[in-house]
Amino acid sequence: MSDALTPASKIVILDFGSQYTQVIARRVRECRVYSEILPHTIAAADLRKLGAKGIILSGGPASVYAKGAPKVDKKIFDLGLPVLGICYGMQLIAQNLGGKVERSTHREYGAGTLKAGRLCPLFHKLPAKLEVWNSHGDRITALPGGFTPMGTTENSPHAVIGDPVRHIYGMQFHPEVVHTPRGKEIVANFVHRICGCGSDWTMGSFIQRACADIRAQVREDRVILGLSGGVDSSVAAALLHKAIGDQLTCIFVDNGLIRNGEREAVEKLFAGHFHIKLRVVNASKRFLSKLKGVTDPERKRKIIGNEFIKVFEQAARELKSSVKGAHGYKFLAQGTLYPDVIESVAIGGNPAALIKSHHNVGGLPERMKFQLVEPLRQLFKDEVREVGAELGLPRELVGRQPFPGPGLAVRVLGELTPEKLRIVRDADTIVIEEMKAADWYYKVWQSFAVLLPVRSVGVMGDERTYDFTIALRIVESQDGMTANWVRVPYDLLARISSRIINEVKGVNRIVYDVSSKPPATIEWE
């Protein structure tokens, strides 16, 4: 990362494999302080060079005394930087600085009440009793020199410990999770009051720095971007256009598997409103003929992925050869986000990285000798939405629900036909319209229609029908890795159901999917 993109205040989070490490990073950023996640193996000398104003040690599933438990370079405690250890991070502090950690007779898990120390700067302006969320097995039985207890729970006299001289603090509960309702204020006290960070991580300032950085990287050359109509590539397009104007060309591939009006909306917004150079490739016939007769979900996905790369590559090649001499298309831009670039540790993993956009066109940059521009690689998804809004993208776009790369192909179970695509597309339009009208669309993670490959008997007027079933899927989720079906009002279900049956020819039955993930997945294929 270049210096131009680095704001003045930065907090480094060392990852010990907690499922909440990314949440800590997001909480810090919500305090308008830039944060970066690094592997716990980083050497203190390297950490010093990063110019951070404070360090947070994450939680983790291990016990500090277990064989192979992740360690920290002890010298980080001598850097003179404030340190906050959370759960496992706190036990590491105690272990490394001369305290004693022992296995608890019982695991403390779930909600608890913390009696917060009055003088502890972490609890500045917070009440004396706080609801907190615990999840730990070990406990501290002897404090390191210089440390005093700064908070207690029913089960633990050392729920919070601190050395106010060296500015090193530890807490065994998780301030980052929503079950610790005032946790964000604890994080804010750490980064602002203890580390002295300002509030300079704003999306306005990010846009300025990112534009400067893009211009420095691209100079007079040109950039190609695969625009999908989704949030990430759209925000990347708007940002690049602000930075380099006409040096950017977007390619939109219509694979025939997109929603009603999607292509027109992209053309209207990007070409019409933003005056961004846009090439639309109509490849729907090509995709549909390749998918003819294919019923296996994995094969469908593979065919779509491969075909996309071929079509995109061809369009990119044409663009490349359209400019002769200097200042050609040297760069390929991608909407890569921060969760995709965090170096995850083996004990934890990085769930968000598992959901990859199909527009991260594998292999293409090397094959076509493109250099990559990834202007969003520092951002979390909610920050991308904020940047999009600042750049003037409409709410329908920045608040859009995720849409899978293979599009409606995974929402028509079994073989795809133009007729089935028409049915799922029209049903999808009604679901979106009704969800928005009832003010539910932006509250849920996803809401969509799936066309099942079965027909059932119905009756319409005096006539017997033998038509398809639409399954309605509405889920809430934080990151797509787990999900719950949403208890939307019956009236809303009723409206969606009667509109689809009345307006979409070929459907006579609607069912509501009441399964959660796991064990079900969100999409049906």
Ligand code: XMP
């Ligand atoms: P599942 O069905 O695995 O979906 O529970 C989890 C989330 O990922 C989305 N999804 C995809 N996104 N390309 C994408 O960009 C894909 O191939 C893809 N498949 C699933 C899905 O919509 C849900 O939000």
